[in-house]
Amino acid sequence: MDLSLFWMIAFLTLCIFALSFIVLQYRVERFIYRGVKKIYDDVSLLESTSFQDQPVTTNMQTLTEEIEKFANNKKVEIETLKIREGYRKEFLGNISHELKTPLFTVQGYILTLLDGAMDDKQIRKKYLVRASKGVERLIYIVRDLDMITRLEAGDLHLELENFDIVELIQGVFDMMEMKAHKKDITLTFDTVYKKPIMVHADRERIQQVVSNLVVNSIKYSKASSTTEVSIEDLVKNKVIVRITDNGEGIQSQNLTRIFERFYRVDKSGSRKEGGSGLGLAIVKHIIEAHKEKIYVESVYGVGSEFSFTLEKTKESTKV
Structure with a gap:
C-alpha cells in the first residue's frame, strides 16, 4: 500500500471519529439537558428560565449538586410555608374568637331583652350598658384591623x-x-x-x-x-x-x-x-x-x- 494513501485513510478515519465524537457529545448533552429540565419542570423545582444563559454540562456530579441545592432550598421554603400555614390557621382562629365573643354577648343581652326583660327598667339599663360595651369592643377590633391593614399595605400616610x-x-x-x-x-x-x-x-x-x-x-x-x-x-x-x-x-x-x-x-x-x-x-x-x-x-x-x-x-x- 502506498504510504500517502495510508496516511490519507488514517486522517479521514481520525476526522470521522472526531466528528462522530462531537455529534455524539452534543446529542448526549441535549438529551441530558432535556431530561433534567423535564424533571425540574415536572416537580416545579425550577422556573422555566432557570437554564437560560447557563452552559449545558454532562458532568453528573455538577448536576447532582445542582439538584441537591435546589431540593434543599425548596425544602426550606416548604417548611417555612408550613409554619406560616400554622400561623394563618391560628390567626383565623383568634380573629374568629375575638369577634365571636362580643357578638354573642351583645346578641345574648338583646335577645334576653326582647324575650321580656325589657319591661324591667333596672335589668333593661344593665343589659343595654353591657351590650354597649360589647359593641365598643367590636369597634376597637374593626378600627385596629383597618389600621393594621393600611399599615401593612403602606397606605398610612405619616405626618412628620x-x-x-x-x-x-x-x-x-x-x-x-x-x-x-x-x-x-x-x-x-x-x-x-x-x-x-x-x-x-x-x-x-x-x-x-x-x-x-x-x-x-x-x-x-x-x-x-x-x-x-x-x-x-x-x-x-x-x-x-x-x-x-x-x-x-x-x-x-x-x-x-x-x-x-x-x-x-x-x-x-x-x-x-x-x-x-x-x-x-x-x-x-x-x-x-x-x-x-x-x-x-x-x-x-x-x-x-x-x-x-x-x-x-x-x-x-x-x-
Whole structure:
C-alpha cells in the first residue's frame, strides 16, 4: 500500500471519529439537558428560565449538586410555608374568637331583652350598658384591623413634624393616670428631664405607640409596681425610648411572636382587660413605617422592657 494513501485513510478515519465524537457529545448533552429540565419542570423545582444563559454540562456530579441545592432550598421554603400555614390557621382562629365573643354577648343581652326583660327598667339599663360595651369592643377590633391593614399595605400616610418626646410621654402618663391608679401602679420617668428632647416623627402615631406600650405595662404589671420610661442617646441622630415594668414578664418562647396579630401570651386572662389584641402589632408597624426599630427584653417573673428608636432633630438637646 502506498504510504500517502495510508496516511490519507488514517486522517479521514481520525476526522470521522472526531466528528462522530462531537455529534455524539452534543446529542448526549441535549438529551441530558432535556431530561433534567423535564424533571425540574415536572416537580416545579425550577422556573422555566432557570437554564437560560447557563452552559449545558454532562458532568453528573455538577448536576447532582445542582439538584441537591435546589431540593434543599425548596425544602426550606416548604417548611417555612408550613409554619406560616400554622400561623394563618391560628390567626383565623383568634380573629374568629375575638369577634365571636362580643357578638354573642351583645346578641345574648338583646335577645334576653326582647324575650321580656325589657319591661324591667333596672335589668333593661344593665343589659343595654353591657351590650354597649360589647359593641365598643367590636369597634376597637374593626378600627385596629383597618389600621393594621393600611399599615401593612403602606397606605398610612405619616405626618412628620418636630415635637418634644418628653412632653408627649408626660401627656400619656396624664391620660393613663386613673387606669394606673386602680392597680396602684406608678408611672414615672427615670430622671427629671429639664430640657426638651426634640424628635422628628408623626406625633399622633408615636403617641399611639407610647399609649399602647404603657397600657400593656399597666395591664400585665403587678399591683403596687412601677412603669418607668427613659430616653437615651443611641447614636448621633437617634434616641431610644425605653418603657420598663416589673410585672409578670414574658416567657422566652413567646418573645418572638408577641408582635403578631391577636397573639396573646395569656390565652385567657388578658381578654378580661379588653382591647382588640392588635396593640403590639400596630406598634411594630408604626415604628417600622418610620424606618425605625423596636425591641423587647423580658425575664419571666421579673419584668419587661420595650424600646424603640426615633430620629432626633438637629436642635435637640442631648440627654
